[in-house]
Amino acid sequence: MAKQPMLKFVGIERDMPEKREAEERRADFREIYAEYADAKAKEQASRCSQCGVPYCQSHCPLQNNIPDWLRLTAEGRLQEAYAVSQATNTFPEICGRICPQDRLCEGNCVIEQSGHGTVTIGSVEKYITDTAWEEGWVTPANPSVERAESVGIIGAGPGGLAAADVLRRAGVQVTVYDRYDRGGGLLTYGIPGFKLEKDVVMRRVEQLEKGGVTFKLNCAVGEDISFAEIREAHDAVIIATGVYKSRDLEMPGSGATGIERAIDFLTASNRKSFGDTVDDFESGRMNAAGKRVVVIGGGDTAMDCVRTSIRQGAESVKCLYRRDRANMPGSQREVANAEEEGVVFEWLSAPKGFTSKGENVAGVMVQKMRLGAPDASGRQAPELIEGSDYVEDADLVIKALGFEPEDLPALWDQPELTVTRWGTIRAEFTTGQTDLPGVYAVGDIVRGASLVVWAIRDGRDCADAILTSFDAAPQMAAE
Structure with missing residues (x-):
């Protein structure tokens, strides 16, 4: 009888891939975790308990068949593991790198609840797909039949690309329109390389092109082409623009030079990593080198900004957040990484204005807070300490306060495109209609x-x- 390859969590401890020392990783934008070796990936996958009700899977937005590909990995059947992983996830190597596993799959691992330490699901997922790329198992779309229907997708971020992949593999003609000069959206210009190296994203974009997806880049809808023209050119249109309008701070001194938006700061840094000429970086405006940097916010974007500032050579980096560590929305793993790299967190601290020296910002006026009664969301509301x-x-100063949707009905001259009271597009659950x-x-x-993994789920469901609507159309016409 073959030896049981699973259920080894009692004898084998949780072991993450080796993390580079903080002093070393502060100096570059490479990913901070090494790759698992084959034996280590098999060993860590073997810790899965193969439980009857896999909470890891039910708490994954994509409903990934995690226990199945962990078992296949433990058995050394990596090509099959990749096939199972790819069946539900268009970009498993990206999710393995940037998903907040501590809040999703790993955070709901049964053996974690029993005190044995969660299975390192994200790291194994990354290993499986990186191996698949190396071995040539990842192939472009090659539909058996080309369909006449055409779909236009506005936005080359994770949601749009996931939809493009599903549609193209079914033989649909797909064109992706994006305002930027490279595909990937947030994956390319919003997330730093130390979390997601850019060749990982670019090879997926190139694969989609090889599979027949047409990309029209540097193409801003409402400027270079109208929304009406896109609708006229395609049988269906998917809006996958993301949200890029930064929340702002209207307070004394907020007009000073040196107070910047997180998206502008991160985009400039990522463009620099591509080797682009970035005027705002060269001028020093978006360059933290030698500066005392203060980042305002407590989400993952704020973590990206503080850790980018460290790598650019800032003199000091501080993060202001109005609640405490336990109540921050960002990943606790990211906070720990930032602290190791030299970031100082000022908890229960909120800005009330800015001081200036001439036209340039000189400081942030900070007011200390304490946590009071829960607010409408159930979280303790911060209260001012006089x-x-x-x-x-x-x-x-970098404002990382989150993002809001642009006014697409106005920008695209589409008043019939209805939105919610938050400005997001009103769409049907699961289909996106x-x-x-x-x-x-x-x-x-x-x-x-929201999370990249939810955008991927939405893109796949919409596709x-x-x-389904295309397949039903001939039947309806015949009737």
């Missing part, structure tokens, strides 16, 4: 700022719904 104000010196016939919407432009 007389606790002080000034935090700063040469560069909007109030406009043949127009769908997926990802953050529907949900508000399936469009395929």
Whole structure:
């Protein structure tokens, strides 16, 4: 009888891939975790308990068949493991790198609840797919039949690309329109390389091109092409723009030079990593080198900004967040990584204004807070502590307060495109169908700022719904 390859969590401890020392990783934008060796990946996968009700799977937005590909990995059947992983996830190597596993699959691992330490699901997922790329198992779309239907996708981020992949593999003609010069959206320009190296994203974009997806880049809808023209050119349209309008701070001194938006700062840094000429970086405006940096916010974007500032050579980096560590929305793993790299967190601290020296910002006026009664969301609401104000010196202030949707009905001259009271597009759950016939919407432009994995789920579900509508059309015409 073959030896049982699973259920080894009692004798084998949780072991993450080796993490580079903080001093070393501060100096570059490479990913901070090494790759598992084959034996280590098999060993860690073997810790899965193969439980009857896999909470890891039910708490994954994509419903990934995690226990199945963990078992196949433990048995050394990596090509099969990749096939199972790819069946539900368009970009498993990306999710393995940037998903907040501590809040999703790993955070709900049964053996974690029993005190044995969660299975390292994300790291094994990354290993499986990186191996698949190396071995040539990842192949472009090659549909057996080409279909006449055409779909236009506005936005080359994770939601749009996931939909493009599903549709193209079914033989649909797909064109992706994006305002930027490279595909990937947030994956390319919003997330730093130390979390997601850019060749990982670019090879997926290239694969989609090889599979027949047409990309029209540097193409801003409402400027270079109208939404009406896109609708006219395609049988269906998917809006997958994401949300890029930054929340702002209207307070004394907020107009000073040196107070910047997180998206602008991160985009400039990522463009620099590609080797682009970035005027705002060269001028010093978006360069933290030698500066006292203060980042305002407590989400994952704020973590990206503080850790990018460290790598650019900032003199000091501080993060202001109005609640405490336990109540911050960002990943606790990211906070720990940032602290190791030298970031200082000022908990229960909120800005009330800015000081200046001439036209340039010189400091952030900070007021200390305490947590009071829970607010409408159930989280403890921060309350001001009178007389606790002080000034935090700063040469560069980065606002990482989250994102809101742009006013697409106005920008695209589409008043019939209905939105919610938050400005997100009103779309049908699971299908993404909007109030406009043949127009769908997926990802953050529907949900508000959310996780990459949810955008992938939305893109895949929407593509399936469009395929169903295409298949039903001839029947309806015949009837």
